[in-house]
Amino acid sequence: xxxxxxxxxxxxxxxxxxxxxxxxxxxxxxxxxxxxxxxxxxxxxxxxxxxxxxxxxxxxxxxxxxxxxxxxxxxxxxxxxxxxxxxxxxxxxxxxxxxxxxxxxxxxxxxxxxxxxxxxxxxxxxxxxxxxxxxxxxxxxxxxxxxxxxxxxxxxxxxxxxxxxxxxxxxxxxxxxxxxxxxxxxxxxxxxxxxxxxxxxxxxxxxxxxxxxxxxxxxxxxxxxxxxxxxxxxxxxxxxxxxxxxxxxx
Amino acid sequence: xxxxxxxxxxxxxxxxxxxxxxxxxxxxxxxxxxxxxxxxxxxxxxxxxxxxxxxxxxxxxxxxxxxxxxxxxxxxxxxxxxxxxxxxxxxxxxxxxxxxxxxxxxxxxxxxxxxxxxxxxxxxxxxxxxxxxxxxxxxxxxxxxxxxxxxxxxxxxxxxxxxxxxxxxxxxxxxxxxxxxxxxxxxxxxxxxxxxxxxxxxxxxxxxxxxxxxxxxxxxxxxxxxxxxxxxxxxxxxxxxxxxxxxxxxxxxxxxxxxxxxxxxxxxxxxxxxxxxxxxxxxxxxxxxxxxxxxxxxxxxxxxxxxxxx
Numbered sequence: 001x002x003x004x005x006x007x008x009x010x011x012x013x014x015x016x017x018x019x020x021x022x023x024x025x026x027x028x029x030x031x032x033x034x035x036x037x038x039x040x041x042x043x044x045x046x047x048x049x050x051x052x053x054x055x056x057x058x059x060x061x062x063x064x065x066x067x068x069x070x071x072x073x074x075x076x077x078x079x080x081x082x083x084x085x086x087x088x089x090x091x092x093x094x095x096x097x098x099x100x101x102x103x104x105x106x107x108x109x110x111x112x113x114x115x116x117x118x119x120x121x122x123x124x125x126x127x128x129x130x131x132x133x134x135x136x137x138x139x140x141x142x143x144x145x146x147x148x149x150x151x152x153x154x155x156x157x158x159x160x161x162x163x164x165x166x167x168x169x170x171x172x173x174x175x176x177x178x179x180x181x182x183x184x185x186x187x188x189x190x191x192x193x194x195x196x197x198x199x200x201x202x203x204x205x206x207x208x209x210x211x212x213x214x215x216x217x218x219x220x221x222x223x224x225x226x227x228x229x230x231x232x233x234x235x236x237x238x239x240x241x242x243x244x245x246x247x248x249x250x
Numbered sequence: 251x252x253x254x255x256x257x258x259x260x261x262x263x264x265x266x267x268x269x270x271x272x273x274x275x276x277x278x279x280x281x282x283x284x285x286x287x288x289x290x291x292x293x294x295x296x297x298x299x300x301x302x303x304x305x306x307x308x309x310x311x312x313x314x315x316x317x318x319x320x321x322x323x324x325x326x327x328x329x330x331x332x333x334x335x336x337x338x339x340x341x342x343x344x345x346x347x348x349x350x351x352x353x354x355x356x357x358x359x360x361x362x363x364x365x366x367x368x369x370x371x372x373x374x375x376x377x378x379x380x381x382x383x384x385x386x387x388x389x390x391x392x393x394x395x396x397x398x399x400x401x402x403x404x405x406x407x408x409x410x411x412x413x414x415x416x417x418x419x420x421x422x423x424x425x426x427x428x429x430x431x432x433x434x435x436x437x438x439x440x441x442x443x444x445x446x447x448x449x450x451x452x453x454x455x456x457x458x459x460x461x462x463x464x465x466x467x468x469x470x471x472x473x474x475x476x477x478x479x480x481x482x483x484x485x486x487x488x489x490x491x492x493x494x495x496x497x498x499x500x501x502x503x504x505x506x507x508x509x510x511x512x513x514x515x516x517x518x519x520x521x522x523x524x525x526x527x528x529x530x531x532x533x534x535x536x537x538x539x540x541x542x543x544x545x546x547x548x549x550x551x552x553x554x555x556x557x558x559x560x
Contacts, residue, residue, distance in 0.1 A: 130355035138425035165430035214360035228539035248503040
């Protein structure tokens with residue numbers, strides 16, 4: 001069984017982003033970049049499936065500038081077997097990425113695609129569902145447990161009120177939630193080995209996919225600043241303020 | 251301009267998120283239709299028809315829609331599209347986030363995720379980078395598919411008098427089926443719609459210590475939430491999580507207890523009207539956004555607070 005794991009290179013989780021002065025976007029120059037955390041969970045899940053013998057091959061794929069090769073090397077160091085970069089300088093939006101991935105799926109014919117539920121830069125939470133729609137495959141989003149048996153995936157999903165269990169027929173799309181697993185760290189020997197694993201490059205044009213953006217960003221602004229920093233001395237003062245000043249309790 | 255709202259419901263009743271989505275829809279046009287895809291969902295359909303601004307409810311009934319999957323809800327929604335509607339609106343809840351992109355991709359249009367403001371028919375404001383920036387985006391697609399952040403739009407009130415029209419459900423896609431649900435049982439208000447929310451963080455030290463917050467929550471009729479750190483540590487279930495990757499809340503009063511205030515947590519609660527923080531570390535980032543900060547040992551202060559409210 002082959003698993004495809006799409007991954008995205010994003011501004012690192014710990015970086016506090018700054019909006020550019022001209023309002024055109026967020027400043028990503030000279031900022032630490034990493035693999036989207038939800039995608040790390042996707043890579044981990046796929047690698048565990050391979051280690052258990054359920055999967056035979058894990059292929060990582062990323063779409064974007066040539067620096068995404070670094071992110072793919074990280075996936076290879078975590079245990080993916082080979083990697084594909086769809087190289088482009090274009091501003092890729094989720095629908096375009098889903099179309100690129102659909103083309104890769106047509107070529108690679110995986111049984112399962114595991115990807116992060118959302119990227120922490122655009123917070124769109126769309127690509128997995130869109131890919132499932134374009135392929136007419138079932139989708140199990142926000143997965144916290146995945147079991148594979150007899151061509152069926154049984155997936156526990158995080159829903160608003162708790163957990164939901166669904167059964168989907170393979171081939172299928174799974175998107176990861178936080179509690180699916182705890183990703184490993186890449187060891188130095190594995191980072192060295194990853195340098196020798198195959199990484200091929202293609203382009204949107206070669207895949208015959210139109211990646212023109214559908215949404216135009218008119219401006220990007222900082223969120224309104226909250227006036228915080230007020231302190232109270234004790235519980236009595238807190239309750240008095242909540243009652244008489246803020247008037248949020250009776 | 252006709253707007254299709256995808257309802258979230260449990261057949262018998264309508265989820266409150268739908269009433270927020272309806273308000274957003276009324277800002278886009280005056281013919282707001284609500285799709286209720288379910289089984290024996292007359293109750294949910296009637297509730298939707300009474301929301302102010304709803305002109306028509308479309309009720310699709312089929313046994314396989316009793317616990318509706320994204321595949322089947324999208325298929326029924328798509329049977330109404332394209333042609334009749336300029337916009338498809340869902341609440342940005344677990345349900346809406348699951349279904350809506352599937353509809354957008356099938357229509358070959360972009361989705362605008364988690365809009366917090368409707369600027370015009372085709373222009374929306376949405377948070378990016380965990381709410382550390384807000385982007386104004388314009389959609390050039392023929393049909394605009396959007397999910398809306400429920401806390402950014404008021405709940406539609408009563409006073410609607412929409413007709414309930416039965417429509418044919420799309421055939422079962424057979425791709426997916428719901429086989430079980432484990433819902434957290436709680437007598438407390440729902441986290442995303444509660445007027446007061448009390449959240450605990452890693453400072454609580456254990457799941458057992460969350461009981462202390464329950465006593466306080468009972469006094470205030472508050473919902474209970476948690477930071478991602480507390481969820482990761484296994485103190486409480488994941489559906490308690492407030493933050494970028496959990497629930498977004500904006501209650502009148504948010505009390506953060508033993509929470510340091512990581513960016514990803516702040517993204518989920520900083521629109522609350524009044525924020526109280528209790529933490530032993532005076533340098534904790536949560537104090538920078540708190541209206542009332544109380545520095546000290548939560549194990550002493552929380553019982554005091556509970557007693558003081560008695």
